[in-house]
Amino acid sequence: MQDKDTSAPGGSMPHKLIDGSxxxxxxxxxxxxxxxxxxxxxxxxxxxxxxDAGFAVFLLPKILAGVLIASALPFLLxxxxxxxxxxxxxxxxxLAIATAAxxxxxxxxxxxxxxxxxxxxxxxxxxxxxxxxxxxxxxxLNRTLxxxxxxxxPEFVALRVAxxxxxxxxxxxxxxxxxxxxxx
Amino acid sequence: xxxxxxTVLLWALALELLRRLRRQDPARLVPVYARTRAMMVFMxxxxxxxxxxxxxxxxxLPVDQIERFFGAESGVAGMGLxxxxxxxxxxxxxxxxxxxxxxxxxxxxxxxxxxYVTAWSVVNLNRSIAYELPLMGRRFLMIRALVSLPLPLVxxxxxxxx
Numbered sequence: 001m002q003d004k005d006t007s008a009p010g011g012s013m014p015h016k017l018i019d020g021s022x023x024x025x026x027x028x029x030x031x032x033x034x035x036x037x038x039x040x041x042x043x044x045x046x047x048x049x050x051x052d053a054g055f056a057v058f059l060l061p062k063i064l065a066g067v068l069i070a071s072a073l074p075f076l077l078x079x080x081x082x083x084x085x086x087x088x089x090x091x092x093x094x095l096a097i098a099t100a101a102x103x104x105x106x107x108x109x110x111x112x113x114x115x116x117x118x119x120x121x122x123x124x125x126x127x128x129x130x131x132x133x134x135x136x137x138x139x140x141l142n143r144t145l146x147x148x149x150x151x152x153x154p155e156f157v158a159l160r161v162a163x164x165x166x167x168x169x170x171x172x173x174x175x176x177x178x179x180x181x182x183x184x
Numbered sequence: 185x186x187x188x189x190x191t192v193l194l195w196a197l198a199l200e201l202l203r204r205l206r207r208q209d210p211a212r213l214v215p216v217y218a219r220t221r222a223m224m225v226f227m228x229x230x231x232x233x234x235x236x237x238x239x240x241x242x243x244x245l246p247v248d249q250i251e252r253f254f255g256a257e258s259g260v261a262g263m264g265l266x267x268x269x270x271x272x273x274x275x276x277x278x279x280x281x282x283x284x285x286x287x288x289x290x291x292x293x294x295x296x297x298x299x300y301v302t303a304w305s306v307v308n309l310n311r312s313i314a315y316e317l318p319l320m321g322r323r324f325l326m327i328r329a330l331v332s333l334p335l336p337l338v339x340x341x342x343x344x345x346x
Contacts, residue, residue, distance in 0.1 A: 109316070
């Protein structure tokens with residue numbers, strides 16, 4: 001068995017600065033950038049570039065705060081405690097905790113993903129990581145209260161949230177099941 | 185405005201955590217800062233390329249016509265279409281919910297709307313390119329997308345039954 005995969009289980013800290021994922025998004029940016037330049041003209045190209053590059057700069061202070069929190073967490077939370085709360089053996093309760101953390105924590109993608117990386121470095125398993133991200137995307141308080149309720153009927157929003165609530169836990173259980181089967 | 189409030193809250197939490205760490209043992213701040221620096225170096229080019237690339241890709245998709253596709257075609261086919269539209273809808277929550285509201289006004293049913301909003305939430309192409317793939321890696325994204333994929337159809341299906 002040749003195992004060249006050096007990544008830690010569950011993926012803890014980013015290791016390589018340039019990896020396949022980065023090259024993939026770089027290729028998408030270059031190809032679609034050229035397409036926009038040719039199809040929509042240089043003005044549109046530069047307008048989009050300025051808008052989104054500016055947004056990235058605007059996000060930086062928030063990202064830095066999120067990364068500081070994510071970096072400090074593994075040092076503040078004892079590994080045994082994280083393992084007990086959201087580790088591989090934490091059961092449905094651990095997945096519910098991860099879901100709630102994802103739903104409550106404010107900050108959007110630039111903060112939630114570093115937080116997930118931080119918690120997984122501190123002992124959370126892949127199932128809990130998926131439950132956390134799913135809790136945020138499906139029933140994130142900030143998005144639901146501020147955005148969804150402003151646009152869609154409250155009865156619809158309430159129904160959607162109620163139906164979605166168990167999903168992150170189910171996802172986490174399925175991931176744990178897949179992992180157990182893959183590793184057994 | 186929303187971003188500003190979130191940033192202030194996050195900084196308050198970050199400073200409180202750092203203060204606690206320093207009270208426990210100032211030496212523990214060194215690895216925290218090293219980790220923060222490594223992670224920022226990892227994230228900044230990814231966020232930059234991801235956001236700009238997702239922006240270009242969004243400009244190539246006919247977003248302003250998405251609600252047209254909801255139409256009268258309901259049932260399972262309509263839900264499948266709504267799921268695909270939800271996955272490819274670019275932009276933040278403002279865009280997706282505005283399209284959902286427009287589709288509702290144009291006569292879309294709750295089943296298609298449920299599939300649309302749920303698909304946009306769980307298998308969002310834009311967010312995958314801008315954040316999840318570059319930050320979490322392919323394995324995390326693939327596994328999460330795989331287990332999440334049925335949900336838009338399941339929730340839409342429940343709406344069809346009730």
